[in-house]
Amino acid sequence: MFKSKRRRTSGAMDSKPAKKESIEAIIVDSGAYSIKAGLSSIKKPNVIPNCIMKAKSERKRLFLGNQINDCRDCSGLYFLLPCEKGYITKWDVQKPVWDYVFSHNVCPINEKPVIMTQPLFNFKSIQDCMDEIFFEEYEVPSMFRLNPTDLGRLKYIEDNNFTQDVPCIIVDTGYSFTNIIPYINGNKYLRGIRRLNVGGKLLTNHMKDIISYRQYNVMEETFVINQVKEDTCYVAKNILEELKVAAKSGSENTIVKNYVLPDFNNIRRGYIQDSSDLSRKEYEDNCQILRLNNERFIVPEILFHPSDIGMKCMGIAEAVVKSIYSCPNEYQEELCKHIILIGGNCNFPGFKERMYNELRSQLPHSWQVHVFQPKNPVSYNWEGGSSLLKVPDFKTYMVTKAEYEELGSTIIQQRFNTWMIDNSEIKEETREKEEILSYLDNLKDKSVFGKQEPGENVSKTDSDESDTNIQTSDGNMNNTGQNVSDENNQDSLCHNSETDIGSKLKKTQLKTNENATETLDEFYLEEEECEDLRNSVDLFPLGNGSYL
């Protein structure tokens, strides 16, 4: 009885300092590999593996999240991961992990509002389930859900005292994929978003592969090799130079390192062997040692060149450049000044420098390029949660339990998904698709197109067009303006393709000179066609998308 009393008082102590801030919420950045969770009042989140692990040595126990720290022998760990390519599909795994995270062990909900992250374009069925779990099972009083990079952007703006509409581009390179998301006027610019299917998981698995082929069979040691990757890998400045050094022998080779593998007896986590340190020598003799040479930089290189392992996909730096160029012209230069790198893969030493070098060499020299990488790229998004709480009237954006019960999942999800991607963005979405459709309709007779090219062409002309359009600082005004320009644009597109298809026809029209205004129109179009030669289908039958 005495015991229970004590526990209660400690619980009360926990919630006391919370009341200082106006809104106190629990912020959860639920990633595919780790959950970052904690009260908004604390500085650093708890980072907990988002998985259930089974060890060979302890047969009657499952390890949830950070319980793995209690596991004595972490060899041959078997992972149960809730996510597939970053999206939750295995609820029988996710639910227990969440149960654990929101229990008294880590971060109890205690009737506090919850801010939760979800991946880009989270599927409806997943959102339904999240709603059900949080509102019905955990009975949270109110909740808000958004993409992790939204929080990262808010944090970036708050830390640097920028205005809310500063354009920035966020590179989020995580466990399952790498997303590149440009933000314009506080909204995601959907046309500029890119995804690489390269993440930490793929890198670890690849490393496992090559080590198993060259040295020991470590195919079952995902957990250990992930640590090896974290401890030894780095991003090379220039891979050819680095390969030359790695090919040397003896003391000239500064890259080769011996890594002492953990034996889970004396050594719990492996480390790079230091030949001058004799104190450890004793038990190192009985340990297995990995000799790592070019593996150290070849593995992270996949991020920059997925084609190294035969993936048909461009590298991370190329994709950033591509993303910048698919944004409206007037924002491109500004975007280069705010490139933010977040996610676990940023922890490779030299990642930021390499990104800067590659971007610098691929962007126009008159543009200033600035790459920002926070000190802790893993929890940066989580830290943005407290910035979100400072947004004026944020409370009104939250969805309460009563609203959920009254309105149901579908309506509240619209609210979650349209606050940050607000109305202008949705209009933009529809607009974009319409454009593509109409453009395709115009060119139906020509069968030279793949799926991507028309979009690229459209975006090109569109950004050219909007150059002439006067931009207002207000988001909404801006949007209507763009819509107007868009109509113009569509018109001109139609004409353009007409001229493309039937230039002969046009010439005959010109000769007949039926109507003065019409010929004027035609002349104008003729001029425009000259300007937009790059967009002409006849010149680049395969589309000019890849040459941008």
Next chain:
Amino acid sequence: MTISKSTLRGSNRIKENDKRRIVDETSRKRRHRKIMELLESDNYHDDPHADLVMSKKIPKFDDNLEHRNTRTKKKERTTEYYQFKYRKNFQQLVDEDRAEAELNKRVSYMDIQCEESPLPPRHFCAVCGFLGQYNCLSCGTRYCSIRCMDTHMDTRCLKWAA
């Protein structure tokens, strides 16, 4: 005499045939796809507890939930409930999302996939990891030297992922 000659000749022909079996383009692609799938897999080995028969004595997840006493008993649900209700796999989710996105004319998960790079791919030796200039005739794997070629022939070529 004649018998041995004919068998020799015959065996030579068979030897010649066996020497270079060249894997065609489709099976090379299939191989590559298999490798990519392996790179996305969570585990390489089988569940070490698969042979365990769950008995009542083994603690279950629900055992450590006693703290949430505010929750009404009625609303408590098992993990199986969620897994059953939302059991769609990833491909189903993508397909559904795509159909819905097309209907509403919005950008979807599939649309943001990166395009292929215009730059030519680099080639690394599959054995040692340095730049590999040469192709294996049979399977197309890259290698850099005779030594690596021999290793490749002895260990991997045509031996894995048929």
